[in-house]
Amino acid sequence: MKIKLNTVLLSLLSCNLAMAQKVNVKQAFSAAAKQTTLLVNNVNSARLLKPNLVSPRTVEKGQFKMVVSKDWTSGFFPAQLWYLYQYTKDNTWLDLARKYTQDIKKEQYNRGTHDLGFMIYCPFGNGYRLTGDTAYKAVIIQAARSLSSRFNKTAGVIKSWDHNGDKWKYPVIIDNMMNLELLFEATKMTGDSSFYKVAVSHADQTIKNHFRPDFSSYHVIDYDTLNAGKVLQKLTAQGYANESAWARGQAWALYGYTLCFRETRNKTYLAQADGIANFILNNKTTPADGIPYWDYNDPKIPNVSRDASAAAITASALYELAKYSNSAKRYKAAADKILYSLSTQYTSRIGGNYGFILEHSTGHLPAKSEIDVPINYADYYYLEALLRSK
Ligand code: GLY
Numbered sequence: 001m002k003i004k005l006n007t008v009l010l011s012l013l014s015c016n017l018a019m020a021q022k023v024n025v026k027q028a029f030s031a032a033a034k035q036t037t038l039l040v041n042n043v044n045s046a047r048l049l050k051p052n053l054v055s056p057r058t059v060e061k062g063q064f065k066m067v068v069s070k071d072w073t074s075g076f077f078p079a080q081l082w083y084l085y086q087y088t089k090d091n092t093w094l095d096l097a098r099k100y101t102q103d104i105k106k107e108q109y110n111r112g113t114h115d116l117g118f119m120i121y122c123p124f125g126n127g128y129r130l131t132g133d134t135a136y137k138a139v140i141i142q143a144a145r146s147l148s149s150r151f152n153k154t155a156g157v158i159k160s161w162d163h164n165g166d167k168w169k170y171p172v173i174i175d176n177m178m179n180l181e182l183l184f185e186a187t188k189m190t191g192d193s194s195f196y197k198v199a200v201s202h203a204d205q206t207i208k209n210h211f212r213p214d215f216s217s218y219h220v221i222d223y224d225t226l227n228a229g230k231v232l233q234k235l236t237a238q239g240y241a242n243e244s245a246w247a248r249g250q251a252w253a254l255y256g257y258t259l260c261f262r263e264t265r266n267k268t269y270l271a272q273a274d275g276i277a278n279f280i281l282n283n284k285t286t287p288a289d290g291i292p293y294w295d296y297n298d299p300k301i302p303n304v305s306r307d308a309s310a311a312a313i314t315a316s317a318l319y320e321l322a323k324y325s326n327s328a329k330r331y332k333a334a335a336d337k338i339l340y341s342l343s344t345q346y347t348s349r350i351g352g353n354y355g356f357i358l359e360h361s362t363g364h365l366p367a368k369s370e371i372d373v374p375i376n377y378a379d380y381y382y383l384e385a386l387l388r389s390k
Helices: 002-020 025-049 076-088 091-102 105-109 116-131 134-148 174-190 194-210 247-264 267-282 308-324 328-345 376-388
Strands: 055-060 063-067 171-173 220-224 230-235 361-364 369-373
Touching: 025 055, 025 063, 025 076, 025 091, 025 328, 025 376, 055 076, 055 369, 055 376, 076 091, 076 116, 076 376, 091 116, 105 116, 105 134, 116 134, 116 174, 134 174, 134 194, 171 174, 171 194, 174 194, 174 247, 194 220, 194 247, 194 267, 247 267, 247 308, 267 308, 267 328, 308 328, 308 361, 308 376, 328 376
Parallel strands: none
Antiparallel strands: 055 063, 171 220, 220 230, 361 369
16 A cells, blocks of 8 residues: 555646646757757858758758758748747847848749648738838739639649649648638738638638548548549558548647637638547657657557657647637646657757757658758748747
8 A cells, every 4th residue: 555655646636747848949949959059050051052942941861951942841941940039029130030031032933732821821910010111011922823823713721742643633721721821821911811711611621621520630642633633542641541640730730720720710620620630649659758750550669769850849739729719728737748758858968960959850761852851841840839838
């Protein structure tokens, strides 16, 4: 009995300790600022050799990798600089954010991808929010026009990819939910409701076709735009299998429906976000630190890589969802736990990883690409989650 009592006391104590574990935002931003200073230096050196490379993306096999502005991740670096400016109010970060945001500007006319929310809205949206610069607003509106050009009325969704036409006809990936924020914003800026309508149609069709009964999401849905928008195939591209739940895909879905509720107040979107949050938070494969493996259904768990980026996106989404949902306390506690883990166990050592903040993300495992690496979007959503945690 004595042993049992001690066990109970110990577990209560550790439970309290776990509850007390909250990220130190000041310390985390201070480390992030040191790393980002190094990152900016590395970006500048790389650009001396190859000026068309604009943003840092990852480190693979010890190599620092930069990308051109049409890469889907090009906007995260300038957007990260905006978050550093937001937190510190230091004009050094403002100047850097302004400078590197300009490099992505031409993508406002890019009609070849759905990723314009990531590429344009992350840097220009934050830039506009923090400075009110009307030049940024114009870029956002043009990007929303480009993105809307990919909408098909029959299927009611925006086409994600133009590549791999032999594998699918009209692919829509769950990640696409993230790009709707750009459209909602463009309607607020212009009063033109067509952007809003495209976003709502896309979100509604995605609820209908992308999810399983347990609220986990497929990665790719292939539509037949000639035949009433019929679903042709349900697939994966970056996950373990067509029927698996790719971790980052679930995070995009959670974030996407949370922002759709914010913009529309439609309770269906809130219920969807709650359902997705339950899928993520109840998943038994996720270790106690709250950082998921790269795919919830990889049979090799626990001997597979984690995805810190999925965790960072999830934490940021949960902080926002906590503002709307009846499960606020649970979501906030889960987000706190993820952020604490990321900031204490998943950060690069200061001066390491070329200046990336986090390590242990997984980009595209089936393509054997970016496995257990630092990655720019993990850093961006980590900073966003830190800001939201306050
Ligand atoms: N949007 C692509 C990815 O999450 O890897």
